[in-house]
Amino acid sequence: MDTRHYDVLIIGAGPGGIFAAYELTRLDASLKVAVLECGGRLDQRKCPINGTTVKSCLNCKSCSIMNGFGGAGAFSDGKYNITNEFGGTLFEYTGKKEAIELMEYVDEINCKMGGSETRLYEGGDPALYKKCLENNLHLLKASVRHLGTDVNLVVLGNLYDSLKDKVDFFFHHRVNTVMVQGEGYEAVCENGERFQADKVIISTGRSGSRWMESICKDLDLPSKSSRIDIGVRVEVPFETFSTLTDSLYESKIVYRSKKYQDRIRTFCMNPHGVVVNENTNGIITVNGHSYSDPSLFTENTNFALLVSSHFTEPFHESNAYGESIARLSNMLGGGVIVQRFGDLIRGQRSTPDRIASGFVRPTLQATPGDLSLVIPKRQLDDIIEMIYALDAVAPSTASDDTLLYGVEVKFYNMEVEVDSNLETCRKGLYVIGDCSGVTHSLSHASASGVYAARNLVRSIHEQ
């Protein structure tokens, strides 16, 4: 099979890869760029679960939810948080001001590509921040562009149309290995096809985390892995959180538990949203999203409550720890487990009847069960403590009928050692987005793509 030659190879067509391709072609139209993506085109991405003939995950070779043009973010809620407070640590490489400028630049492009009619939530009511502080809750500051799942898909479609004649996209091309080849690199795909280039940008996201570990070993790229976030997705009536969501859309609230001094946070808040399954390396966990089209609104709001665990020597397998907890819930519930808060507090499992008798109607069909059999005591105590704290700012959060889905796990990619250009110790090899460990969000991943592309083009022009 012939080897194809390019100036730049981008591995992964998630937000990181897409924005890297956008910026590369904008800065230097003469560059020959290829994007290798193991999933399909946006219009080919269709999860076979239809709720009738296929009710649970078939473990497809390439998951339509996580893989393909748009990456893990394609069917997401499309919340672009413009902030250095969460979503990644890009600012440690770029400086705080430039990180915000990069995220604003991404926002400009998203607006140009069809997102201009969507709302940018800027700051919130100072009284809310005060009320949170009075209850030991810390509300983080951010501007949020909420594209919504529907507009996010329009934006991605337009981005693809604007790139497809400038960049060669190779879908259903899973890269197996990346090898040093002379002054550059060779990527070998599962189907045997080979691609060579002087420069490579790796942006394989969270779904490519295992693969990234193997690349680090093969290419001797220093890395470390120590963090995991474990928790539940909480579902409440929309009105319960409306004071917060009306002015902020997504409120990121951090709490330090009295009992263990652990840090617990709200994450991915979806007013009028739906709770969904997420498949990470064959393990079913829970997530959530919402639409900007009012006709698709539900009567509920959902958000995650996550407890961060940082492991120190000698334990390095933080992701394996999270996976085994998620596996336990899959083992007991066949997937995601749902439990009423009142049942959890009373030490009893939820049953289909107890869920049906509650006032909060679940938006995900999960197995009624007992989360205390799955989630370690420490994390569960932390979550319960925070639910009571939230009840003070959003009354009825700690109601009997509040639904808890478990488990939600945020796997962190190991952190790959990169310099201030996001270039690894191997010259011309950049690692960006969630697979680098530097970012954990749409805006940071996209911004890292723009930043790496600018550094890469500068390095070519300086040669």
Ligand SMILES: Cc1cc2nc3c(=O)[nH]c(=O)nc-3n(C[C@H](O)[C@H](O)[C@H](O)COP(=O)(O)OP(=O)(O)OC[C@H]3O[C@@H](n4cnc5c(N)ncnc54)[C@H](O)[C@@H]3O)c2cc1C
């Ligand atoms: C359901 C859901 C909702 C979310 N909602 C939000 C939100 O509202 N706001 C927010 O900020 N973040 C959200 N996120 C997180 C966000 O989607 C990610 O942070 C972001 O997509 C990371 O971008 P990325 O380009 O680094 O990686 P990804 O988006 O994961 O893209 C990586 C791409 O690389 C491909 N790939 C992997 N391995 C290989 C390989 N070996 N060869 C070729 N291709 C490969 C994958 O198929 C994938 O398409 C959500 C995530 C999920 C799953």
